[in-house]
Amino acid sequence: MTSKKEDLGLIQVFTGDGKGKTTAALGEALRACGHNFKVLVVQFMKGDIKYGEVNIAPKIPNLELKQFGLPTFVKKGEPSTEDLRLAQEGFKYAKSAIMSKKYDMVILDEINVAIDYGLLILDNVLTLLRERPEGVEIILTGRYAPKEIIEIADLVSNIDEIKHPYQKGIIGRKGVEW
Numbered sequence: 001m002t003s004k005k006e007d008l009g010l011i012q013v014f015t016g017d018g019k020g021k022t023t024a025a026l027g028e029a030l031r032a033c034g035h036n037f038k039v040l041v042v043q044f045m046k047g048d049i050k051y052g053e054v055n056i057a058p059k060i061p062n063l064e065l066k067q068f069g070l071p072t073f074v075k076k077g078e079p080s081t082e083d084l085r086l087a088q089e090g091f092k093y094a095k096s097a098i099m100s101k102k103y104d105m106v107i108l109d110e111i112n113v114a115i116d117y118g119l120l121i122l123d124n125v126l127t128l129l130r131e132r133p134e135g136v137e138i139i140l141t142g143r144y145a146p147k148e149i150i151e152i153a154d155l156v157s158n159i160d161e162i163k164h165p166y167q168k169g170i171i172g173r174k175g176v177e178w
Contacts, residue, residue, distance in 0.1 A: 008105065009135045012025075012156075012157075016143065018159035019159070020159050022053075025109060030063075037062060040103045042093060044108070044142075046110060047070045064103075069083070069087070091125075098136055103136065111125065
């Protein structure tokens with residue numbers, strides 16, 4: 001096991017149709033903060049402040065969380081002008097943060113969905129991943145991870161849904177799903 005910031009710099013992907021992709025990435029963030037690493041979470045397509053991670057992030061040393069999205073769902077194939085603007089703003093913010101080397105870990109939450117929904121251009125994301133400075137760990141979450149991102153990633157976890165409370169009519173629960 002290694003324990004130096006210099007050991008960071010891999011690309012991780014959490015994808016699949018099961019619950020837990022963002023949760024896994026936030027677990028990585030919490031672990032990194034516990035070792036005094038600086039972590040930035042950029043959430044795409046999320047603009048609802050009721051998420052538990054948004055509430056707690058300001059209280060965790062070395063953790064910053066920024067949302068770039070509306071509090072409503074994006075319609076696949078028909079994003080609004082504001083959806084597109086916020087996604088582009090989020091990508092620009094994330095790129096600047098990554099290139100600044102200010103953070104040891106940057107989580108791009110739901111970026112795979114933002115690409116799939118046409119809010120972001122895959123080639124721009126790939127360029128950022130290839131040109132990132134050494135020592136910056138990048139985590140990408142969301143369903144529909146493009147094969148090109150999977151190919152350049154160092155770690156890929158596909159989270160499959162086998163069973164979910166939604167199937168019983170149980171809606172999202174505070175503190176669990178949001």
